Amino acid sequence: xxxxxxxxxxxxxxxxxxxxxxxxxxxxxxxxxxxxxxxxxxxxxxxxxxxxxxxxxxxxxxxxxxxxxxxxxxx
Numbered sequence: 507x508x509x510x511x512x513x514x515x516x517x518x519x520x521x522x523x524x525x526x527x528x529x530x531x532x533x534x535x536x537x538x539x540x541x542x543x544x545x546x547x548x549x550x551x552x553x554x555x556x557x558x559x560x561x562x563x564x565x566x567x568x569x570x571x572x573x574x575x576x577x578x579x580x581x
Contacts, residue, residue, distance in 0.1 A: 521557050523548035 521531050521544075528550035535545040538556035547554050 521546055523551060523553065524555055525553050526551040 520529055522529050523531055523546075526548060528548055530549040531546045532549060533544060534547050534554060537543070538545045540556075542559050543556040544559055545554060546557055
């Protein structure tokens, strides 16, 4: 059985440099320090940075806000 998404690629969100806001970035590596990040290089400010992968599942992302919500649910 063929996947329904075959032939219909998901749109990748535009990656913007977190330091200068430029969209002139290039992909350096498919994996950063974590498996759910990609490494990019900003051509405008010449800064390397990591960006969360587009295929990372939102439920798997645990940040400070998510942890705070979990703490409040337990009260």
